[in-house]
Structures are given as C-alpha cells and as structure tokens.
Amino acid sequence: MKIAVCVKQVPDSWAEKKMVNGVLDREGVDAVLNDLDEYAVEEALRIVEAHGGNEEGGAHSVTIVSMGPERATEAIRKALSMGANDAILVSDAALAGSDALATSKVLAEVIKSGGFDLVICGTESTDARMSVVPAMLAQRLGWAQLTFASSVSVDPGANTVSITRTTEAGVDAINSKFPAVISVVEKINEPRYPSFKGIMASKKKTIDSRDLATVGVSAESAWSLVADSAPRPPRAAGVKITDEGNGGNDLVKFLAEKKFI
Amino acid sequence: MSQVLILADFAGDKCTKTTAELATAAARNGSVTAIVLAAPGAGATLAASVKHGPIASVLVVESADFATYGVAAASDAIAQVIAQKSPTALFVASHAYGKEVAGRVAVATDSGIITDAVDVSADLTATQLVFGGSTTVHSKVSKGVAIITVRPNSIEADLSDSTPAVENLSLTISDSAKLATTTSSTPPVKGGRPELTEAQIVVSGGRGTNGDFGAVEGFADSLNAAVGASRAATDAGWYPHSHQVGQTGKTVSPQLYVACGISGAIQHRAGMQTSKTIAVVNKDPEAPIFDLADFGVVGDLFAVLPQATQGVTAQKS
Numbered sequence: 001m002k003i004a005v006c007v008k009q010v011p012d013s014w015a016e017k018k019m020v021n022g023v024l025d026r027e028g029v030d031a032v033l034n035d036l037d038e039y040a041v042e043e044a045l046r047i048v049e050a051h052g053g054n055e056e057g058g059a060h061s062v063t064i065v066s067m068g069p070e071r072a073t074e075a076i077r078k079a080l081s082m083g084a085n086d087a088i089l090v091s092d093a094a095l096a097g098s099d100a101l102a103t104s105k106v107l108a109e110v111i112k113s114g115g116f117d118l119v120i121c122g123t124e125s126t127d128a129r130m131s132v133v134p135a136m137l138a139q140r141l142g143w144a145q146l147t148f149a150s151s152v153s154v155d156p157g158a159n160t161v162s163i164t165r166t167t168e169a170g171v172d173a174i175n176s177k178f179p180a181v182i183s184v185v186e187k188i189n190e191p192r193y194p195s196f197k198g199i200m201a202s203k204k205k206t207i208d209s210r211d212l213a214t215v216g217v218s219a220e221s222a223w224s225l226v227a228d229s230a231p232r233p234p235r236a237a238g239v240k241i242t243d244e245g246n247g248g249n250d251l252v253k254f255l256a257e258k259k260f261i
Numbered sequence: 262m263s264q265v266l267i268l269a270d271f272a273g274d275k276c277t278k279t280t281a282e283l284a285t286a287a288a289r290n291g292s293v294t295a296i297v298l299a300a301p302g303a304g305a306t307l308a309a310s311v312k313h314g315p316i317a318s319v320l321v322v323e324s325a326d327f328a329t330y331g332v333a334a335a336s337d338a339i340a341q342v343i344a345q346k347s348p349t350a351l352f353v354a355s356h357a358y359g360k361e362v363a364g365r366v367a368v369a370t371d372s373g374i375i376t377d378a379v380d381v382s383a384d385l386t387a388t389q390l391v392f393g394g395s396t397t398v399h400s401k402v403s404k405g406v407a408i409i410t411v412r413p414n415s416i417e418a419d420l421s422d423s424t425p426a427v428e429n430l431s432l433t434i435s436d437s438a439k440l441a442t443t444t445s446s447t448p449p450v451k452g453g454r455p456e457l458t459e460a461q462i463v464v465s466g467g468r469g470t471n472g473d474f475g476a477v478e479g480f481a482d483s484l485n486a487a488v489g490a491s492r493a494a495t496d497a498g499w500y501p502h503s504h505q506v507g508q509t510g511k512t513v514s515p516q517l518y519v520a521c522g523i524s525g526a527i528q529h530r531a532g533m534q535t536s537k538t539i540a541v542v543n544k545d546p547e548a549p550i551f552d553l554a555d556f557g558v559v560g561d562l563f564a565v566l567p568q569a570t571q572g573v574t575a576q577k578s
Contacts, residue, residue, distance in 0.1 A: 017391075017392040017395070017396070018392075018396065019391075019396060019398065036509060099373075099374075100364065100374065101367060101368065101373065101374065104368065123509075124509075126508055126509075127392075128391075129377070129391075129508075130360065130364075130374075130376045130377075131357065131360050131361075131376070132360050132361065132363070132364030132367075132374065132376065133364075134361075135332060135336075135360075135361035135362075135364040135365050136364045136365065136367070136368050138333070138365070139333075139336070139364070139365040139368040139369060140368055142437050142440075143440065144440035144441035145331075145332060145333055145361075145365075145440070145441055146441050147332070147361060148357060162444075166502075166503075167356075167357040167358060168356055168357060168358075168449065168456075168458070168503065168511075169357075169358055169448070169449070170446060170447050170448040170449045171446075171447045171449075172331070172443050172445065172446045172447070173443065173444045173445040173446075174331070174441050174442065174443050174444065175441070175442055175444060176440050176441040176442065177440070180440075180441065186509050187502055222373075222403070223367070223371075223372065223373030223374065223402065223403060223404045223405070224373035224374065224375055224400055224401060224402045224403055224404075225400060225401055225403045226398055226399070226400040227386060227399040227400055227401060228398075228399050229391075229396055229397065229398040229399070230396065230397050231395060231396050231397075232390070232394065232395060232396060232397050235539075235552075235553055235555075238539075238554045238555035238556055238557060239555070239556050239557070240546075240551055240554065240556075240557040240558075240559065241556075241557070241558055241559070242546070242558075242559040242560065243558050243559060243560025243561070243564065243565050246568075247542070247558040247559075247560040247564070247565040247568070247569075248558075248564070248565045248566065248567065248568025248569035248570075248571070248572060249568060249569070249572050250558065251540060251542070251556065251558055251565065251569045251572075252569050252572030252573055252576065254540065254555075254556040255484075255517070255540070255569075255573070256576060258517070258538055260462065260484065260516070260517050260538075261484070261573055261576050261577060
C-alpha cells in the first residue's frame with residue numbers, strides 16, 4: 001500500500017499576514033507545516049502501522065507530496081521526522097501565486113505518476129482556507145472522494161477504505177475501492193511529536209525536488225485575479241466596564257440600545 | 262440578459278435563507294436560475310419552497326445518486342447543467358458541501374473559483390475578508406464560468422416572493438462520479454436553536470465556562486441565538502465539535518457575537534472577527550478578546566449572564 005500525504009508550508013498562524021501584489025507575502029513571515037496537515041501525516045502513519053509498518057523495502061510506504069518554494073523543505077522535514085518515508089517537492093518560480101486549481105493540477109500530476117493507492121490531506125490550509133484542494137484532486141484524478149473523515153479504516157487485502165464523514169449535514173459512512181482521496185478532520189487523532197531518533201533519521205531521507213518541466217505540467221498559476229487588497233481598519237475601541245453587581249444589566253442596556261432585544 | 266445559476270441550499274427539506282442571499286447577489290449580474298438537486302419524487306416539493314428572492318426559474322434534477330454519491334454526483338450534475346445553459350456564473354453557499362461541489366465543478370468546467378465571498382458586485386467582482394478578517398480582497402474569475410461560493414449571512418437578502426418557472430431536467434450521472442458510496446447517513450441532532458453559521462446572534466463559551474454551558478445556553482435562548490464554543494471548550498469535550506467557532510471550526514459573521522469566558526486566541530478570532538457587533542464577558546481584564554469588543558464586561562460570566570438573561574426576558578415580556 002502506497003500512501004501519499006499532501007502537505008503545505010504556511011505562515012505561522014500567529015504571524016501578521018499581508019498581501020503584496022495580489023498574493024500573500026510569504027517572505028517576511030515564519031513558515032511552518034500547516035498544522036491541519038499533521039493530522040493527515042499521523043493518520044497515514046497509523047494506517048501503515050496497523051498493517052505491519054512502513055520499514056524501508058516493506059510493503060507499505062508514506063510519501064509526502066508538496067508544492068511550494070524551496071524553503072518548504074523545512075515543513076517537509078517535520079513530516080519526515082514524524083515517520084514518513086520520503087518526499088516529493090514541486091518547486092518552480094512559475095508557480096508563485098498559484099490558486100487551488102493550479103495547485104491541484106500539479107499535485108494530481110505528481111500523484112498520478114507515483115502509483116499511489118491513497119492520498120491523504122488535511123481539510124484546509126490555515127492561510128488560504130479554501131478547503132477545496134482534496135475535492136479538486138479527486139475530480140482531477142478520477143478517484144473516489146472520501147473527505148472530512150473523522151475516522152478511517154483500510155483493508156489493504158480487499159483494496160477498500162471506509163470513513164465516517166462529519167460535516168454540518170450530519171455524519172455519513174462512506175466507502176470505496178482504492179485509489180481514493182481522503183481528507184481528515186483534526187479530531188481524528190493526536191499527531192505524534194517527532195522523536196529525536198525520527199529527527200535524526202529525517203535528515204537522511206530523500207526529498208525529490210522537481211520543477212514543472214519534470215512534472216510535465218505547463219505553467220498556469222491562476223484562474224482568478226486579485227484586483228486589489230487593503231488592510232481593514234481596526235475596530236474602533238469599544239466600551240469596557242467592570243462588573244460590580246450590575247454588569248449583566250449594563251450588557252442588556254447596550255443590547256437594547258443596539259436594538260438586539 | 263446573461264444567466265446566473267445558483268445551487269439552492271436546503272436544511273433537510275427546507276430551503277434556507279442562504280438561497281435568497283445567493284439569488285440577491287446573482288440577480289445583480291443576470292437572470293437567476295436556481296438548481297434543485299433532489300431524490301426521485303422529491304423535486305416538486307423542494308422546488309416549491311424555492312420562492313424567496315429574485316429567482317426567475319428553478320431547474321429540478323432528480324436522481325437517487327445524489328444521496329448515494331454525495332458531492333461527486335452533485336458536481337457532475339451541475340457541470341452538465343453548465344454545459345447546457347452556458348451561464349456566466351455559478352453561486353453556491355460557502356459551507357463544506359458547497360465549497361467541495363464548487364471546487365469539483367471548477368475543475369470539470371475548467372473555470373476559476375473564488376470561495377468565501379462576502380459580497381459580489383454586478384461585474385462579478387467578489388469581496389473576501391482574508392487572514393482572519395484583517396484584509397479585504399477584491400478579485401475576479403478570469404477563466405470560464407465565474408464560480409463563487411458566498412458566505413451565509415453576508416449579503417442582505419431580498420426576501421420578496423417570486424414565482425419562478427419550474428423546469429425538470431433529466432440527466433445521467435457519470436460513472437466517474439460513482440466511486441465513493443454513502444452507506445449510511447445520520448442527520449445532525451437539531452436542537453431548538455438556530456444554525457450557527459446562519460444565526461443573527463451567536464453566544465459562545467470558552468475555557469471560562471469550566472465545562473458548564475448552562476449560563477451561556479440560557480443567555481443564548483433569551484436572545485434566540487445560536488450557541489458557539491471555542492476550541493478550548495470543544496477540545497475539553499465540553500461542547501460538540503460542530504459548534505466550534507474559529508480557524509479550524511466554523512466562521513460566523515452574525516449581527517451580534519457575544520464571547521463569554523473566551524480569551525480571544527487568534528485561532529478563535531479568525532472565526533468571528535467579522536461579526537458586526539461584538540460583546541464580551543470575561544473575568545480577565547487583559548484578555549485579548551476585549552480588543553475586539555464594542556461592549557466588554559470584566560466580570561464572572563456566572564454572575565453577569567444570568568442577570569443579563571433575566572434582563573432580556575423582562576424586556577421582551
């Protein structure tokens with residue numbers, strides 16, 4: 001069983017983000033592995049561990065697949081130090097400012113050529129927050145889509161996977177044959193911290209860097225264009241009172257003035 | 262006149278207000294056709310409930326595949342409708358299902374997509390609030406049909422009645438959309454409260470509740486509000502994950518947001534920062550959530566909320 005896990009390097013959630021020339025400025029901020037992708041890495045590792053593990057040369061493997069600038073190797077190393085086997089990074093200047101359609105096109109091409117049975121993703125990246133790449137990947141690959149999984153079980157003998165999907169529409173049980181694209185919600189597991197051994201081992205693992213020509217996709221970075229962007233004015237300072245026995249009534253007075261009651 | 266498609270949004274078999282919001286935005290650009298995806302035999306009833314907002318026609322597609330094959334079947338059907346009708350745009354509600362459908366339709370029709378729009382102008386320029394609401398972005402789809410998902414509660418809906426013409430369209434769902442099978446489906450447990458992302462008022466509790474949401478729920482009910490929770494509260498198992506407001510939970514943009522016992526970590530702010538009015542109750546005067554508050558009470562939520570609940574109830578009676 002070969003599993004690909006798609007990850008993205010994103011600005012730290014605490015970093016102040018700003019737009020430069022219509023795209024997110026990624027230069028001046030601390031970059032980390034998108035924390036929602038850690039759940040995907042963890043789930044992939046748990047799946048292979050439940051079926052004998054992912055020792056080198058064994059039947060199962062976990063490959064990290066990412067698109068981004070060269071420095072995305074830092075985020076990829078983290079996923080490798082958790083226990084993934086190897087990684088593929090697509091990096092090309094022509095991909096700067098790519099939207100979800102371009103990203104999914106590149107990732108799909110890499111996945112298609114890798115002979116994977118399953119692709120596992122987080123539900124969204126914490127920077128763009130579109131939450132559409134897993135569904136787009138399934139559409140592009142023509143694979144089964146099992147997204148927003150809160151549990152995953154795999155039968156490698158029968159080549160089947162089943163999940164429970166949790167959304168605002170309720171809870172669904174969904175199953176399919178391999179190959180499939182899965183996205184996992186953050187409640188699914190508790191990602192492991194890389195061990196010292198894992199961190200040391202990750203330094204020796206291969207990150208296969210590819211440009212667009214190697215992947216075989218033409219550059220087409222976006223299907224939509226940003227016209228302009230501007231920081232919103234900060235909220236005007238409000239009223240702050242200290243409750244001395246009448247705080248609740250004061251709150252009601254405020255709500256009544258604003259016509260909420 | 263150009264034609265704009267919207268995907269009618271339902272909660273169970275009831276058409277939501279979001280549908281009227283989509284129609285209101287779509288009507289600025291052209292004549293609005295609402296797509297209704299229904300189980301066999303259920304189309305007429307669903308279509309009859311799609312009557313609020315400027316909707317010129319309703320297009321009903323019935324298939325048992327929608328329940329079985331979910332997002333993939335829905336997007337396959339919509340891509341076929343687009344091929345037949347050549348609309349200028351498709352508007353879909355910006356929730357998990359809507360965004361996935363929109364994403365797949367964008368790929369299938371080689372069209373651009375913009376998600377989480379809070380407004381769309383007559384020339385299909387979409388307004389988004391990104392980076393936790395700190396930045397406003399205007400953008401336009403530059404290729405194919407403009408596929409735009411619109412955040413519920415962002416556009417003031419024209420709720421006037423219309424009498425759309427109903428057309429039934431029979432389609433065959435492609436085999437490539439039938440790869441993942443839904444074997445069972447449990448609808449969410451609905452309390453008497455409004456749905457979180459659609460509610461006009463949201464009252465949320467966090468770590469400060471210490472696991473007791475009674476005061477938060479009581480105040481919410483007095484205001485006919487939805488109940489939200491911070492990640493700290495859902496992680497602790499105090500409140501269902503489906504009520505989590507924040508970066509990895511739901512994004513809400515109600516008229517009024519009341520944060521109770523929530524410190525205001527960036528994770529939470531990202532999900533509520535665009536609320537029109539924000540009120541805060543927190544014991545800690547230094548809590549960062551006060552920076553966002555139009556009205557803040559430094560105090561114990563277990564004292565302030567019951568008093569406020571009583572006050573609201575008294576004013577209403």
